[in-house]
Amino acid sequence: MDLERFPTAAATLQEYEDLEGQLADPDLHTDVARSRKVGRRFAELGRVVKAIREYEALADDLAAAGELADEDPGFAAEAKELGDQLTTAGERLAELLAPRDPHDSSDALVEIKSGEGGEESALFARDLFEMYQRHVEGRGWKVEVLDDQTTDLGGFKSITFAVKAPAAGDVMPYGLLKFEGGVHRVQRVPVTESQGRIHTSAAGVLVMPEVEDEDVAINDDDLRIDVYRSSGPGGQGVNTTDSAVRITHLPSGIVVSCQNERSQLQNKESAMRMLRARLTAAAEEQAAAAASDARKSQVRTVDRSERIRTYNFPENRIADHRIGFKAHNLDQVLSGELGPLLDALQAADLAERLGRAE
CATH class of the missing domain: 1.20.58 (Methane Monooxygenase Hydroxylase; Chain G, domain 1)
Known part of the structure; x- marks a missing residue:
């Protein structure tokens, strides 16, 4: 035929x-x-x-x-x-x-950082992490925390974690989660608010494909590696030895750090995974700057400057501003039921890709 x-x-x-x-x-x-x-x-x-x-x-x-x-x-x-x-x-x-992102079949690294809103933003960053964790584990995928910095109330100043699929499937971690990259805004009464006023704060999400060693050439001479004592929880073995690792990629200025593992070697390996992913994302952003609007739209999900979604607690409402998606089931979404929202984002992406193929 x-x-x-x-x-x-x-x-x-x-x-x-x-x-x-x-x-x-x-x-x-x-x-x-x-x-x-x-x-x-x-x-x-x-x-x-x-x-x-x-x-x-x-x-x-x-x-x-x-x-x-x-x-x-x-x-x-x-x-x-x-x-x-x-x-x-x-x-x-x-x-x-239809044309697709070559990384769609990859595992993913996700970084969540608190933004405007202080402690409330850090608590919201934790909510986002737990939302993603529940959803991907419900799919049978695994979550591996590479690095986190916590606050006094248990929020996250930042957290970086890997999402890995045990086997290839129709949908893979990066292909699904890349739509989560951007600024997530929350409207609610913070636990630190004594007068019941609604505050608005935000957290940033960056989603990157996990890349193999051979896919990114990194010259050892371009790296500055510092070791220091871990500051987070983890017990005596973590907090009393110089096991934490900070790696600076001198040509790009990208800095990554990891302190969650007990050994310096393990922390270095995790930091290198983060560095490879960041270098890949940075290279693709630079390529997108000189590319067509269609190509930019594929990689814009790594741009945290774009507000993509609002979580309104008083109205139990979630709204995705890119596709006009609205639903009054915020409590269910935060418990990990992201399916309808992610399906809508996938459908919008497919329609765009089919349009480019015509």
């Missing part, structure tokens, strides 16, 4: 066959990171290839039914049913082949 309607289908099939050959090579599996990367891409393309083959099979069946209907009108109903199925399969295939 001719796939002229889908100009990228042939390249997708070829890449799938190439990856299949790589996975059959025993040498690949001696490199765990590369093997995992190839395996994930193969699984991702497998869903697209299945849709291509289903479309081709339906098209062949429709052609055969059409020939039979020419000779016997009794086959007309069957031909019509196959035509409807082919239309549905074509729409699904168009969605799968």
